[in-house]
Amino acid sequence: MSAFYSSMLTFAGINLIAVLGVFLLIGLTGLFSFGQVGFMAIGAYVSSIACLQWGLPLWAGILISIAFALIVGLFIGAITLKLRTDYFALATYGFAEVVKTALIYFSDITGGSMGIFGIPTSVNLPVVAIIAVICIVICANFKKLKFGRNSLAVRNDPLAAEIMGINTFAHKMKVFLLSAVLGALSGALLAFSTSYIEPEMFNWSKSVELIIIVFFGGLNSLSGAVFATLFLSLLPELLRFGSEWRMVLFTFIIIVTIIFKPTGLFGYFEIPLNPVSIAKKVRSHRRMKRGECDAG
Amino acid sequence: MNAMPGETLLAINGLTIQFGGLVAVNNFSMELREGRIAGIIGPNGAGKTTVFNAITGVYKPTAGEICFKADTISGIAPYEITRKGIARTFQNIRLFKGLNVLSNVMAAAGFRAQYGFFGGLLGLPGVWKHERNIESEARKYLELVDLLDCQYLLPENLPYGLQRKLEIARALATKPGLILLDEPAAGLNPNEVRELMELIRKIHHELGITVLLIEHHMEMVMGICEELWVLNFGKMIAHGTPAEIQCNQEVLKAYLGD
Numbered sequence: 001m002s003a004f005y006s007s008m009l010t011f012a013g014i015n016l017i018a019v020l021g022v023f024l025l026i027g028l029t030g031l032f033s034f035g036q037v038g039f040m041a042i043g044a045y046v047s048s049i050a051c052l053q054w055g056l057p058l059w060a061g062i063l064i065s066i067a068f069a070l071i072v073g074l075f076i077g078a079i080t081l082k083l084r085t086d087y088f089a090l091a092t093y094g095f096a097e098v099v100k101t102a103l104i105y106f107s108d109i110t111g112g113s114m115g116i117f118g119i120p121t122s123v124n125l126p127v128v129a130i131i132a133v134i135c136i137v138i139c140a141n142f143k144k145l146k147f148g149r150n151s152l153a154v155r156n157d158p159l160a161a162e163i164m165g166i167n168t169f170a171h172k173m174k175v176f177l178l179s180a181v182l183g184a185l186s187g188a189l190l191a192f193s194t195s196y197i198e199p200e201m202f203n204w205s206k207s208v209e210l211i212i213i214v215f216f217g218g219l220n221s222l223s224g225a226v227f228a229t230l231f232l233s234l235l236p237e238l239l240r241f242g243s244e245w246r247m248v249l250f251t252f253i254i255i256v257t258i259i260f261k262p263t264g265l266f267g268y269f270e271i272p273l274n275p276v277s278i279a280k281k282v283r284s285h286r287r288m289k290r291g292e293c294d295a296g
Numbered sequence: 297m298n299a300m301p302g303e304t305l306l307a308i309n310g311l312t313i314q315f316g317g318l319v320a321v322n323n324f325s326m327e328l329r330e331g332r333i334a335g336i337i338g339p340n341g342a343g344k345t346t347v348f349n350a351i352t353g354v355y356k357p358t359a360g361e362i363c364f365k366a367d368t369i370s371g372i373a374p375y376e377i378t379r380k381g382i383a384r385t386f387q388n389i390r391l392f393k394g395l396n397v398l399s400n401v402m403a404a405a406g407f408r409a410q411y412g413f414f415g416g417l418l419g420l421p422g423v424w425k426h427e428r429n430i431e432s433e434a435r436k437y438l439e440l441v442d443l444l445d446c447q448y449l450l451p452e453n454l455p456y457g458l459q460r461k462l463e464i465a466r467a468l469a470t471k472p473g474l475i476l477l478d479e480p481a482a483g484l485n486p487n488e489v490r491e492l493m494e495l496i497r498k499i500h501h502e503l504g505i506t507v508l509l510i511e512h513h514m515e516m517v518m519g520i521c522e523e524l525w526v527l528n529f530g531k532m533i534a535h536g537t538p539a540e541i542q543c544n545q546e547v548l549k550a551y552l553g554d
Binding site: 137138141142145146147149150152153155156157159160161162163164165166167168174178220268 | 373395406407411
């Protein structure tokens with residue numbers, strides 16, 4: 001594989017990890033956050049600083065950045081998760097801006113608007129691919145189990161959810177933290193595959209890009225989110241679009257999606273990936289054809 | 297009428313709920329014994345649903361106390377009250393759209409599924425066993441309300457009568473000791489009302505759940521309730537058996553005017 005394709009896929013994979021966090025938070029739980037890019041910035045900067053300035057190995061840097069994102073997430077979540085959705089969106093937008101401003105202000109540690117140079121590019125495509133697959137499995141489990149049902153219940157009718165025994169605040173906090181971890185992980189991988197980070201990379205438009213991808217794929221479909229990430233990350237590169245046209249293309253796509261298929265490209269559809277379930281489906285289909293009673 | 301009057305399950309003492317200057321419920325007290333089917337009736341705007349909202353923790357009482365079994369439940373969060381064993385349905389149906397019928401019921405059983413966040417995300421083997429358990433339990437409740445054939449449909453696509461039944465199945469999935477039904481017969485045709493009465497009796501007899509309902513449908517109230525409280529303008533004006541209530545002058549005045 002040429003270096004061009006390999007780096008393209010690496011970035012798509014890194015993007016995917018951040019998108020998964022947005023998918024859980026905005027797609028399934030209906031918590032409209034603009035804060036994902038703030039957690040990406042935390043992941044990128046804390047892991048880089050830990051490795052370059054404190055001399056820690058890469059994996060330790062990533063773990064420290066995730067722990068840091070969790071602490072920040074706990075604090076931000078505690079003060080914002082009881083807000084109404086529109087105020088929540090504004091508050092998380094504010095959070096991302098504060099992170100960016102702090103990165104510029106504390107220039108002794110962060111390099112200010114110059115950013116951080118010379119980060120070892122120790123993350124390559126296989127590493128990203130493996131981590132991305134693990135994250136997809138985690139999100140698939142989330143959606144399949146009671147957490148996914150709780151999310152949709154909270155999104156649909158928070159009062160009824162509470163009356164059905166769901167601790168809605170605790171659930172929202174869990175999703176918010178999981179999404180923060182995915183954001184930080186994605187940011188850390190980004191830093192260690194580009195060798196250079198600066199505050200401008202973590203603009204609010206990055207959050208918007210992630211949100212557009214989730215809407216395009218479908219708020220209820222994990223498969224949709226994965227497909228949309230790969231499609232929308234790879235397409236502009238393949239068409240040799242300049243980055244200045246990227247946002248225009250994305251905006252156009254989201255308008256077309258909302259008008260013609262408001263539930264997103266995939267709607268509720270999920271691609272069955274579990275080999276056991278595929279085999280089961282095939283077997284039950286055969287049994288049905290033979291006219292036998294299907295218990296499964 | 298009731299062969300086995302049990303212990304007090306729900307006790308409300310001097311409940312008052314005020315919204316600004318409006319007193320929605322004024323010094324309301326009641327004591328509901330275990331194993332009853334009882335009802336709260338009264339004209340529109342009498343404060344019946346407000347009493348339900350207070351019991352389930354949606355509103356905090358301005359004054360007064362609500363006890364369930366041995367615990368004071370006024371002031372704790374709605375989800376905690378549900379976990380203690382009080383379930384309810386809503387006057388305006390509030391099913392979870394986007395979750396299919398089976399998942400709606402499973403969502404209400406979720407807090408009883410014994411697996412943690414990390415175990416779940418990692419998909420540890422034990423998790424799927426617990427998941428299958430609540431799934432088969434949910435099917436059991438769907439069978440009880442005769443909705444098993446619709447388990448993979450979305451609730452918003454069901455006819456109104458079936459949505460009401462699904463709400464009852466969902467409430468049952470929290471395994472309550474007491475179920476509060478808020479106008480379960482509203483919008484049902486006579487046939488469906490008869491089915492509903494049958495279902496409420498089944499819930500009472502087979503599952504041993506105490507039932508408290510709000511209802512305007514008098515045939516149903518008089519047919520299945522053993523004990524009634526009558527509210528008017530937030531105040532209790534009568535309490536007794538359906539026969540006593542039917543010939544109570546205060547009640548007739550409240551419903552028909554002077």
